Amino acid sequence: MPSLLLEIGCEELPAAACYEAERQLPRLCLEQFGREPARLLIGPRRLASLVRDLPEQTEPEWIKGPPEAMRERAAAGFARRHGVDPDELEVRDGFLGIELPGRPLREVLQERIDAVVRGLTFGKTMRWDDSGLRYPRPVRWVFAKLDAETIAGHHTFGHRFTAGAVEIPSAEDYPELLRAAGVEPDAAERRRLILEGLPEGWSDPAGVLDEVVHLVEWPTVLESAFDERFLDLPRDVVVAAMQSHQRYFPLEGNRFALVANGGDPDVVRAGNTQVLENRLDDAVFSFERDVKVGLDGLAAKLGAISFFEGGGTLADKADRLAKLVERLGGGEATLEASRLAKADQASELVREFPELEGRIGAEYARLVGYPEAVCAAIEEHYLPDSAGGPLPSTESGRVLSAADRIDTLAVSFSLGHRPTGSRDPFGLRRAAIGLCRLATEGGLAVSRALLEGEVADFVEERYEGLLDVPVEFVRAARRSRVTELGQVAELAKALARLEDDALDRLHTAYSRAERLAGKAEGVAPELNADLLVEESEIELAREVARLTPEIQTALQRGDTEGALRSAAELGAPVDRFFEEVLVMAEDSAVRANRLRLLLDVRDAIGHVGDLAQIPR
Amino acid sequence: MTGLNYQDMISALASYWAERGCVLWQPYHTEVGAGTLNPATFLRCLGPKPWRTAYVEPSIRPLDGRYAENPFRFQQFWQYQVVLKPAPEDVLDQYWGSLEAIGVDLTRHDLRLVEDDWEAPTIGAWGLGWEVWLDGTEVTQWTYFQQLATMDVERVPAEITYGLDRLAMAVQGKSSAFELEWAPGVTWGEMFHENERQWSIYNFEEAPVDILLRRFDEHESECRHLLDHRLPLPAYDQVLKLSHTFNLLDARGAIGVTERAARIARIRNLARATAQVYLEVEGERAEPAA
Numbered sequence A: 001m002p003s004l005l006l007e008i009g010c011e012e013l014p015a016a017a018c019y020e021a022e023r024q025l026p027r028l029c030l031e032q033f034g035r036e037p038a039r040l041l042i043g044p045r046r047l048a049s050l051v052r053d054l055p056e057q058t059e060p061e062w063i064k065g066p067p068e069a070m071r072e073r074a075a076a077g078f079a080r081r082h083g084v085d086p087d088e089l090e091v092r093d094g095f096l097g098i099e100l101p102g103r104p105l106r107e108v109l110q111e112r113i114d115a116v117v118r119g120l121t122f123g124k125t126m127r128w129d130d131s132g133l134r135y136p137r138p139v140r141w142v143f144a145k146l147d148a149e150t151i152a153g154h155h156t157f158g159h160r161f162t163a164g165a166v167e168i169p170s171a172e173d174y175p176e177l178l179r180a181a182g183v184e185p186d187a188a189e190r191r192r193l194i195l196e197g198l199p200e201g202w203s204d205p206a207g208v209l210d211e212v213v214h215l216v217e218w219p220t221v222l223e224s225a226f227d228e229r230f231l232d233l234p235r236d237v238v239v240a241a242m243q244s245h246q247r248y249f250p251l252e253g254n255r256f257a258l259v260a261n262g263g264d265p266d267v268v269r270a271g272n273t274q275v276l277e278n279r280l281d282d283a284v285f286s287f288e289r290d291v292k293v294g295l296d297g298l299a300a301k302l303g304a305i306s307f308f309e310g311g312g313t314l315a316d317k318a319d320r321l322a323k324l325v326e327r328l329g330g331g332e333a334t335l336e337a338s339r340l341a342k343a344d345q346a347s348e349l350v351r352e353f354p355e356l357e358g359r360i361g362a363e364y365a366r367l368v369g370y371p372e373a374v375c376a377a378i379e380e381h382y383l384p385d386s387a388g389g390p391l392p393s394t395e396s397g398r399v400l401s402a403a404d405r406i407d408t409l410a411v412s413f414s415l416g417h418r419p420t421g422s423r424d425p426f427g428l429r430r431a432a433i434g435l436c437r438l439a440t441e442g443g444l445a446v447s448r449a450l451l452e453g454e455v456a457d458f459v460e461e462r463y464e465g466l467l468d469v470p471v472e473f474v475r476a477a478r479r480s481r482v483t484e485l486g487q488v489a490e491l492a493k494a495l496a497r498l499e500d501d502a503l504d505r506l507h508t509a510y511s512r513a514e515r516l517a518g519k520a521e522g523v524a525p526e527l528n529a530d531l532l533v534e535e536s537e538i539e540l541a542r543e544v545a546r547l548t549p550e551i552q553t554a555l556q557r558g559d560t561e562g563a564l565r566s567a568a569e570l571g572a573p574v575d576r577f578f579e580e581v582l583v584m585a586e587d588s589a590v591r592a593n594r595l596r597l598l599l600d601v602r603d604a605i606g607h608v609g610d611l612a613q614i615p616r
Numbered sequence B: 001m002t003g004l005n006y007q008d009m010i011s012a013l014a015s016y017w018a019e020r021g022c023v024l025w026q027p028y029h030t031e032v033g034a035g036t037l038n039p040a041t042f043l044r045c046l047g048p049k050p051w052r053t054a055y056v057e058p059s060i061r062p063l064d065g066r067y068a069e070n071p072f073r074f075q076q077f078w079q080y081q082v083v084l085k086p087a088p089e090d091v092l093d094q095y096w097g098s099l100e101a102i103g104v105d106l107t108r109h110d111l112r113l114v115e116d117d118w119e120a121p122t123i124g125a126w127g128l129g130w131e132v133w134l135d136g137t138e139v140t141q142w143t144y145f146q147q148l149a150t151m152d153v154e155r156v157p158a159e160i161t162y163g164l165d166r167l168a169m170a171v172q173g174k175s176s177a178f179e180l181e182w183a184p185g186v187t188w189g190e191m192f193h194e195n196e197r198q199w200s201i202y203n204f205e206e207a208p209v210d211i212l213l214r215r216f217d218e219h220e221s222e223c224r225h226l227l228d229h230r231l232p233l234p235a236y237d238q239v240l241k242l243s244h245t246f247n248l249l250d251a252r253g254a255i256g257v258t259e260r261a262a263r264i265a266r267i268r269n270l271a272r273a274t275a276q277v278y279l280e281v282e283g284e285r286a287e288p289a290a
Helices: A015-033 A068-081 A105-119 A171-180 A187-197 A209-213 A228-232 A235-245 A265-300 A314-327 A332-340 A348-352 A359-368 A372-380 A395-414 A428-439 A453-466 A471-478 A485-497 A500-517 A535-557 A560-568 A571-580 A588-606 B006-019 B091-101 B164-172 B188-206 B209-228 B232-251 B257-286
Strands: A004-010 A039-043 A046-051 A061-067 A090-092 A095-100 A139-146 A149-152 A220-225 A255-260 B051-060 B076-085 B111-115 B118-120 B125-134 B137-148 B158-163 B181-183
Touching: A004 A105, A004 A171, A015 A039, A015 A046, A015 A105, A015 A209, A039 A171, A039 A187, A046 A171, A061 A068, A068 A095, A105 A139, A105 A149, A139 A171, A187 A209, A187 A220, A187 A255, A220 A265, A228 A265, A235 A265, A235 A359, A255 A265, A265 A332, A265 A348, A265 A359, A265 B137, A314 A332, A314 A395, A332 A372, A332 A395, A359 A372, A372 A395, A395 A428, A395 A453, A428 A453, A428 A485, A453 A471, A453 A485, A471 A485, A485 A560, A500 A560, A500 A571, A500 A588, A535 A560, A535 A571, A535 A588, B006 B051, B006 B076, B006 B091, B006 B164, B006 B181, B076 B091, B076 B164, B076 B188, B091 B111, B091 B158, B137 B164, B158 B164, B181 B188, B188 B232, B209 B232, B209 B257, B232 B257
Parallel strands: none
Antiparallel strands: A004 A046, A004 A139, A039 A046, A061 A095, A090 A095, A139 A149, A220 A255, B051 B076, B076 B158, B111 B125, B118 B125, B125 B137, B137 B158
16 A cells, blocks of 8 residues: 655744644544554654555545435435435435545545645744745645655755755655755654764753754754853853753853754854854843842832833832731741842843843842842742742742742732633733642641632632642632631642541531521521520530530641541531431520521531532 | 955845845935834835835844943844845745855855744734844844734735844854954944944933933824824834834833833834825825726
8 A cells, every 4th residue: 555745845833833733743644544644754844744554545425414304305405416316315323314435545635635734723823925824934835745656746855055856756765865865854863863962961951952853954963162251150141041042052061062954063163152152241241230230229120110010010019028928927038038039120131031030139149148048039939930840949938939929919810810711921820829839838838818809719729720639629628717728738638538438427417507507597696505405406516615616726736637537526416416306496596596506517517618519 | 354344245135135126225214123114114015015125224222232342232233124025935045045145155054044933012013934043143033024013914025134243243253243344444343333332321321301201292293193194104204203212211211111011002003003094095096086
């Protein structure tokens, strides 16, 4: 059976587009050619699929017509439209229809190829002519071979500058002949060549490798070194200069590796070294100017920089951070750090390398001689910078990070910037997840009172995804009386750990009390001991009075297990109460008092959460 | 020196693109932050009419000045601007040819197209394209316009903006723009070093904020007045003056971030209105009323 090569030739695609195509081509080829590609050959200038063992015939196609019940009225028209006799229609699943036989693939190949080309979708596209095609960059050729037969286009193209058009006698020759023309078409092979070529000790903190794989068609790793005088710059700055613009891989000391796509190695190495030194020169210039102003001088400029529209300036933000740090129990160092945390936003280096925010501020704080706890808090307060990234390692860093997140969330929500669907331009989900993790993994006491209204809901909802427990347990725990964010998580986990029958008893006691008394009218405002007559109601009242403070104290201690144990003790007396006592007594005063007792039961258990959220 | 000097490089680019049907335009007489703002690009890329042009543009960006203390950052730098509307199919090959025309051996150097999408909020414009790397140096900004004045372009132009200073540094193998040979025996530094120093002082220290704020309002109302009288070409100059006034205020640190967005929106609205009136007037000229 034949092999098909399909190559979509593009002007240099962004790496992200290459990965998008890589994900979609298997499905598209399967749909259109009946086979997934045996090989994907993807790079900046070509999205190619090599499909082997192509079926000779396409799959038969079922054309669904009108329901069988409408045969009288609709069959003739449907049959005529498809050029068959009404008697030839078949019935499947109650519908009339016809099965079109498979066709020789060769006959439909052209349109199927077109369907693949048009079927790829990308996040960011453009138009370039009147073809109606939208791609990340212009498509300049489509080339297809079915074994030795040319189906579309004429030839492919080799390396942009060292090879021209390349004739491909047969589909299977494509990878080898492109290699001979200076193009390694297989991204995995290019990645392997890069990894093999990178010298010992290479690093890639900014993660540029995935992009570099699609910035070259013929990777050549070159090693070079910049002038040692730049080693006086903070290492972060040097690494950022190498990575953020130039996509180099830092090596030890002043050495670095770059991946070229061709050229004379000496010329290319010299040129790139010069560029890097120019950038480092620029960084030295900015660094020296920043240092001259000093961190406190930079902090003094924050009044002129807006935090974001409607959210005041960064100086306002620093004031709010200080208040939050106090409420979070932060010490003197953290308080000092809150004043300086955003100072580097006024620096020239952060304008140049935004990804260095925090780290540059800490560097400048160290140069001025601030205590290490202050510097560390400044450095770490952007952590965690991804959903699963590391937390600040210092207490001062954790407090400042929490304060920063609480403030950003509060200001954003107050201005109506609520994330919707996948749109979250201010990174509020990440901020909320970070805050949740600081409260759990970080062990930071974050009072729930610091989160207001919608913000509290938004933050606590993050635990539904973060904790490995069914969401209902999180929802139940969120309605508990715990006062700290981290305790919500602890409680949700403790609830989920409960044995089934323990949970059942709690749940039954809670929901029976709630069902009967929750919406009842004429409930006594307070329990009157004199009106308790039956033995089991007296016992229940005694147990509620004993256990309620126990539950409260346990929760205050952060002992969620203990609180649950105490709450569970109410199960037995509640059962007896329901067996032996008629709540809806004739005497309205007695009735009101019993309803009150049930509400007290509900509220006592309710300290550990709204158990009605948990389906039983 | 190994490669072409600066002025020969400009001449070579001009002849190359003239041979490919470009009208050799000239720099505009009003300050622009980029060659894109020259009416030869911004206005002529509107509408359906084919257009090809090439010209040098001194680009004025007050905030980028460094008092002539930094050999790569200037408040005035030089662009060579080429616009091909609509973009021909072989436009990239034509571009590579232009590098060869100024003496760049494409097989000795490492040339790369690196994703870099362009956006200019003050004129409501964006496009997709690349920065072109020559051995790691960005020597050209390459853009297929998609929107201008917040309107989809009718025919997609290719805009090729060479950064002449960096390109010359690569061609001449110099590590400082000041050392570039502009003409035999004359360096870039001799011509512009003092210029950078004085203008940096003006941009950062002496530009009169009160007067600039007043001018901003004046240019805005003058632009509206001219649009009311259906004079989009003079009106467009007011848009450029607004834009430059904004840049000066920015360099003086006189614009807060909130205010920045508001002022950018004011310029963008006028750029859009100017573009619309320009297209209307052009349409009327093409089809005179019977």
